[in-house]
Amino acid sequence: MNIAILPRWRRGTLEKIWAGHSFSVANDFVSIANRYGIGLTCILTRFDVEHAAENCDGLIIPGGCSMGDPYEGGEEFDPPDLFALDDKVIDAFVRQGKPIFGICRGNQTINRFFGGTIYEFPNKPEHYFYNDPTPFDRYGNQIKHRIHHVNVEEGSFVHDAYGETRIITNSYHSFAVDQLAPCLTVVARTDDGVVEAIENKEMHIYGTQWHPELGYRMNEPLDMKLFENFFETCRKVAQEREG
Amino acid sequence: MLLATLVRFKEGALNKVWAGHGCSVVSNFVFLAEQLNAGLIAITSQLEIEKVAQLCDGLLLPGNSNNIDPKHFGGDPFDPPDYWDEYESLDSKAIEAFHRAGKPIFGICGGMQSINVYFGGTLKLVPDKENHWAYRDPDPVDRYGNAIKYRVHPVTVEADSFVADVHGPGRAMVNTYHSWAVDKVAPGFRVVATSDDGTIEAIECREKNIFAVQWHPELAYRMADPVEQKFFENFLAVCAKEKK
Numbered sequence: 001m002n003i004a005i006l007p008r009w010r011r012g013t014l015e016k017i018w019a020g021h022s023f024s025v026a027n028d029f030v031s032i033a034n035r036y037g038i039g040l041t042c043i044l045t046r047f048d049v050e051h052a053a054e055n056c057d058g059l060i061i062p063g064g065c066s067m068g069d070p071y072e073g074g075e076e077f078d079p080p081d082l083f084a085l086d087d088k089v090i091d092a093f094v095r096q097g098k099p100i101f102g103i104c105r106g107n108q109t110i111n112r113f114f115g116g117t118i119y120e121f122p123n124k125p126e127h128y129f130y131n132d133p134t135p136f137d138r139y140g141n142q143i144k145h146r147i148h149h150v151n152v153e154e155g156s157f158v159h160d161a162y163g164e165t166r167i168i169t170n171s172y173h174s175f176a177v178d179q180l181a182p183c184l185t186v187v188a189r190t191d192d193g194v195v196e197a198i199e200n201k202e203m204h205i206y207g208t209q210w211h212p213e214l215g216y217r218m219n220e221p222l223d224m225k226l227f228e229n230f231f232e233t234c235r236k237v238a239q240e241r242e243g
Numbered sequence: 244m245l246l247a248t249l250v251r252f253k254e255g256a257l258n259k260v261w262a263g264h265g266c267s268v269v270s271n272f273v274f275l276a277e278q279l280n281a282g283l284i285a286i287t288s289q290l291e292i293e294k295v296a297q298l299c300d301g302l303l304l305p306g307n308s309n310n311i312d313p314k315h316f317g318g319d320p321f322d323p324p325d326y327w328d329e330y331e332s333l334d335s336k337a338i339e340a341f342h343r344a345g346k347p348i349f350g351i352c353g354g355m356q357s358i359n360v361y362f363g364g365t366l367k368l369v370p371d372k373e374n375h376w377a378y379r380d381p382d383p384v385d386r387y388g389n390a391i392k393y394r395v396h397p398v399t400v401e402a403d404s405f406v407a408d409v410h411g412p413g414r415a416m417v418n419t420y421h422s423w424a425v426d427k428v429a430p431g432f433r434v435v436a437t438s439d440d441g442t443i444e445a446i447e448c449r450e451k452n453i454f455a456v457q458w459h460p461e462l463a464y465r466m467a468d469p470v471e472q473k474f475f476e477n478f479l480a481v482c483a484k485e486k487k
Contacts, residue, residue, distance in 0.1 A: 001291065002291045002294060002295070004284075007268070007273075007285070009270075010253070010267055014385075014389040014391065015382070015389065015390060015391055016391070016392060017391065017392070017393065017418065017420045017459055017462060018269065018306060018308060018352075018420065018459070020270060020271070020465070021269075021270040022253065022265075022268055022269050022270050023267065023268050023270055023273050023285075024250075024253065024265035024266065024267040024268075025250060025265065025266045025267075025285070025287060026263060026264075026265055026266075027252070027264035027265055028263060029287075030250075030266050030287045030288060033287065033288065033290070034288055034290065037290060038290060038291070039286075039287075039288065039290040039291025039292065039294065040287045040288065040290075041247075041284045041285065041286060041287065041295060042250065042266075042268070042284060042285040042287060043282075043284050044248075044268060044273045044276065044283040044284060044285055045273060045276045045277050045281065045282055045283045046277070047244070047245075047276070047277070047280055047281055047282040047283075048244065048245040048281075048282025049282065051245055051282065051298070052245060052282060052284050052298070054298075055294060055295065055298045137257070139257065141257040141258055142258055143257065143258055144258055217257075217263070
């Protein structure tokens with residue numbers, strides 16, 4: 001099974017031939033795809049997107065820099081219109097009826113795509129500044145991040161993976177869903193009301209504001225269950241399509 | 244038109260949520276593809292690679308900061324061994340899949356070396372790293388005004404080759420950044436460009452629709468160089484012809 005993923009702009013060292021800016025997929029996603037035996041292809045340009053999408057059974061939209069600063073200050077280059085690529089690819093996958101899983105800014109992109117809005121919420125420290133003490137990942141690296149509690153709706157895709165209605169997740173964002181798109185439902189919020197997960201089960205569209213892919217490095221089986229369930233959904237939908 | 248390329252592992256800052264290791268495609272390739280109205284997807288592992296090879300019209304095999312372990316061409320293995328061994332896990336699988344699917348392949352820098360090793364050739368260290376690797380002075384400036392540490396050297400181009408289609412036969416100046424080079428050319432391949440110290444700079448096999456250069460034509464995007472960009476235009480034309 002092949003799953004598509006969108007790239008993220010990664011700043012490099014422009015003075016060296018091979019180390020300039022790049023379009024990147026976080027290694028965590030590649031590790032997860034490898035673990036579950038899934039081919040992960042990254043769609044890089046706006047051309048022939050429908051064709052590329054036909055070969056894939058699902059789409060992952062990863063996190064990235066804030067919506068207010070799309071290019072991470074990339075003043076050296078003609079800014080690539082990353083959102084144009086995101087929208088074109090989402091459009092192809094929605095039209096082909098394939099599952100989509102958005103993470104962090106990907107979550108916001110999904111809401112925006114279906115007609116909602118996002119905003120910079122006031123309580124940034126609770127969702128962005130690092131907690132103390134910081135945990136170690138499976139490679140022995142101490143990773144700086146924030147964690148917070150999230151309240152989860154029963155029956156949602158989040159509940160299917162974590163099995164609880166109050167969970168702890170990592171967090172690294174300053175923007176969030178403001179006006180919800182009409183076709184989506186909020187299925188998780190933090191105590192201060194910030195939207196943390198959205199879904200539309202019939203359309204197989206899911207989004208989390210936190211980073212479950214970090215669960216690979218942090219040895220979190222429940223984060224991995226989110227991906228397992230997503231891949232399972234992609235498989236089932238593909239079978240229904242063929243049947 | 245839909246081309247495939249490979250990601251390259253880039254070390255990141257593991258202590259930050261979003262800035263860990265990445266699997267990257269140099270932006271030049273993406274901008275060039277966009278400019279040429281071509282779709283581009285990046286392959287991240289050997290899983291399901293045959294399906295991708297069926298779907299795409301050609302393969303762009305990029306360079307790599309890691310060198311190919313000599314054990315793959317009968318030499319003494321690296322000590323300590325290369326942990327990621329992208330030749331083993333990615334390059335060789337991609338070449339195999341695309342070649343078997345009859346799709347054209349364009350190799351660049353380390354990609355050329357992967358192609359040569361895959362089809363039975365060997366590699367060696369360049370005789371004079373100074374000429375093929377060290378930066379020269381002063382640094383040229385790219386289209387955005389960034390000084391880029393660069394080296395160029397002349398090459399001699401064979402007539403009636405894919406390099407001659409771009410630079411014309413005879414002499415050309417190309418950039419260079421490699422410390423390994425082709426030693427024994429893989430059977431079936433023809434040398435179509437050499438530098439003055441005899442280092443092999445480009446090979447091709449027209450029957451297999453496989454072309455490779457030891458330098459970095461994708462830098463044409465940053466250097467606003469219309470000449471080297473023709474490599475990609477011509478490669479897309481070959482892919483289009485094969486499609487029919």
